[in-house]
Amino acid sequence: MNLRDRLHRLIGRDAVWSADHEGASGTALRVTSGSEVFYVKHGPLAQAEHLRLRWLRGRVPVPEVVAFEDPVLVLADVGAPSLETAAPADMGSVLGRTLRVLHELPVAECPFDGRLPVVLERTDANVRDSLVDPDDFDDDHQGLTSEAIQERLLATRPPVEDLVVAHGDYTPSNVLLPASGEPVVIDVPALGVADRYRDLAIAHRDLSEDHGPEVWEKFLSAYGLVDDLDEERLYYYRLLDELL
Incomplete structure (x- = not known):
């Protein structure tokens, strides 16, 4: 299953995608599907962030990686303001x-x-x-x-x-x-x-x-x-x- 199909299965085909959110940098999209929220990052920094999040897990609190397929990283919403x-x-x-x-x-x-x-x-x-x-x-x-x-x-x-x-x-x-x-x-x-x-x-x-x-x-x-x-x-x- 490719990433597009995995994303559709994960967040639904009717999900709402938005770049208008706190900290928007042009490479992170906020995705709302029902009551669930995800952040999708893409581009050359997505792989770098994925590797570092894997290493940090268990060392300091970081967002959960929901899915990754270079160059797209899907993160769970922490549900907290900065x-x-x-x-x-x-x-x-x-x-x-x-x-x-x-x-x-x-x-x-x-x-x-x-x-x-x-x-x-x-x-x-x-x-x-x-x-x-x-x-x-x-x-x-x-x-x-x-x-x-x-x-x-x-x-x-x-x-x-x-x-x-x-x-x-x-x-x-x-x-x-x-x-x-x-x-x-x-x-x-x-x-x-x-x-x-x-x-x-x-x-x-x-x-x-x-x-x-x-x-x-x-x-x-x-x-x-x-x-x-x-x-x-x-x-x-x-x-x-x-x-x-």
């Missing part, structure tokens, strides 16, 4: 605690490589193939070219990496908060062994800009990093994210 939507008073604390759990996973057991040699090759390819949109750069990077950012990344590359199992796109919208139970981590195609600042930089950008310094301080306290924050690495990995 931290971004729920906006709990303790958003920073929840986000910090959840990241600490992820970063405490044994690096030696993780088969996915997100270290700088691998990622800088990817950013170079993205620049070379014109896959970067400078209009999406952060405000303080507006006016820079993608080539200029790549040159800066190579020139200021940190000499060491403090390796953890990193999410790769750790934002409040990528952590779901069920009414009961542990937070659920989603959207993990970039997960791999990398410097912890790859996640800290993105969390800092989103929390500081959208929710203020107090929420960021609560995040740091819950994560367990208050006095030794490396501002240079924080900036470097935010700059890196511009080309990913």
Whole structure:
């Protein structure tokens, strides 16, 4: 049975498909069939996410994989809003605690490589193939070219990496908060062994800009990093994210 037939059997031929949902990125479709909800992802990142979800299962809470046939991934709906939507008073604390759990996973057991040699090759390819949109750069990077950012990344590359199992796109919208139970981590195609600042930089950008310094301080306290924050690495990995 091919995937189309499996999908029809699973969700019904009268299912409602929609790209209009929280966190819609153009590669994830929300599918409603009766009382059931699924998310269907497709494209080159679907296989990467499928492999990582399989590895994470039993280590941290993640969505259930309902079906996979490259390049299509079907996930069960967690039935919970993201931290971004729920906006709990303790958003920073929840986000910090959840990241600490992820970063405490044994690096030696993780088969996915997100270290700088691998990622800088990817950013170079993205620049070379014109896959970067400078209009999406952060405000303080507006006016820079993608080539200029790549040159800066190579020139200021940190000499060491403090390796953890990193999410790769750790934002409040990528952590779901069920009414009961542990937070659920989603959207993990970039997960791999990398410097912890790859996640800290993105969390800092989103929390500081959208929710203020107090929420960021609560995040740091819950994560367990208050006095030794490396501002240079924080900036470097935010700059890196511009080309990913």
